[in-house]
Amino acid sequence: MINFKKYILATALVFPSIIAINAKESDAAKAVIDKNLANAVNVRNQANLGDNVMGLISDQEKSYEVKADQGDWLKIDFNGKDAFVSRRYFHILGEDTIVAATNFRDKPTINSNVMSILQKGELVEVIEVSENGYVKVDINGKIGYVYHNLLESFREKNVALEKNAKAKENKQAQQAQQTQTNNNQSSQVNQQATQQQSQEDQGQVEYQATTNWAKEWIAQRESNGSYTAYNPRGGYYGRYQLNPSLIHYGASPAEQEAAADNYVYQRYGSWEAAQQFWASHGWY
Numbered sequence: 001m002i003n004f005k006k007y008i009l010a011t012a013l014v015f016p017s018i019i020a021i022n023a024k025e026s027d028a029a030k031a032v033i034d035k036n037l038a039n040a041v042n043v044r045n046q047a048n049l050g051d052n053v054m055g056l057i058s059d060q061e062k063s064y065e066v067k068a069d070q071g072d073w074l075k076i077d078f079n080g081k082d083a084f085v086s087r088r089y090f091h092i093l094g095e096d097t098i099v100a101a102t103n104f105r106d107k108p109t110i111n112s113n114v115m116s117i118l119q120k121g122e123l124v125e126v127i128e129v130s131e132n133g134y135v136k137v138d139i140n141g142k143i144g145y146v147y148h149n150l151l152e153s154f155r156e157k158n159v160a161l162e163k164n165a166k167a168k169e170n171k172q173a174q175q176a177q178q179t180q181t182n183n184n185q186s187s188q189v190n191q192q193a194t195q196q197q198s199q200e201d202q203g204q205v206e207y208q209a210t211t212n213w214a215k216e217w218i219a220q221r222e223s224n225g226s227y228t229a230y231n232p233r234g235g236y237y238g239r240y241q242l243n244p245s246l247i248h249y250g251a252s253p254a255e256q257e258a259a260a261d262n263y264v265y266q267r268y269g270s271w272e273a274a275q276q277f278w279a280s281h282g283w284y
Helices: 002-027 152-201 213-223 253-267 271-281
Strands: 030-033 041-044 053-057 064-069 073-078 081-086 090-092 094-097 102-105 114-118 123-129 134-139 142-147
Touching: 030 123, 053 073, 053 081, 090 152, 094 152, 114 142, 213 271, 253 271
Parallel strands: none
Antiparallel strands: 030 064, 030 090, 041 053, 041 081, 064 073, 073 081, 094 123, 102 114, 102 142, 123 134, 134 142
């Protein structure tokens, strides 16, 4: 009698544990491939892209236990191992809500028989993602099909995908526009540099220093404004006929302008004073 009681007690302790385990397993979320987005999905050993593929899920009817929802990734049980799949290509089965009045059909086709009209707010149990954009659901024990975008979770997912795609498209457009702007600016800079070099080669660019009527007055009398004027008597050269000690033969317009300014300001203090001296003496 004592042994029998012990057996009964042991049985009572074991069965609740089994029931609890089964309940836990049945409550685990399940995920299936969204047939509208992919035919097969890579399974990875880490929640990131790279050379970490450990398998492939192509069975669109099989569901996988979800161990964790990590935003862009789902951690699932893949053949007894922890694995990761892209969240966007899977749908988690379970309770869902009708977002607008919709036909409840007996087959996943637009020409199939309409069994009833489901109203906004009604709750259904998603069983699987079917073909042609339909989802197989259970409502009060009755099995049928509704279009995926009329279920709350599918609608939210589709909106998020469209938003992400639009953001990516806008970013690519902005990058392309910025690249074009940079190319245009670079082209303008190169064009300006080419034009400036060409003008300097032709002796047509003036050094951006002091410019006034007195300076021009002297330049016209010394060389008729020519940067290449040369007086072999004394070796005076350029627009301002400077002494060879101040400027070398063949000096650029910029060099001539800088040397002339330096000479005048050191000797006369201003081009106006140099002009007055020139007017009185015929040189400066």
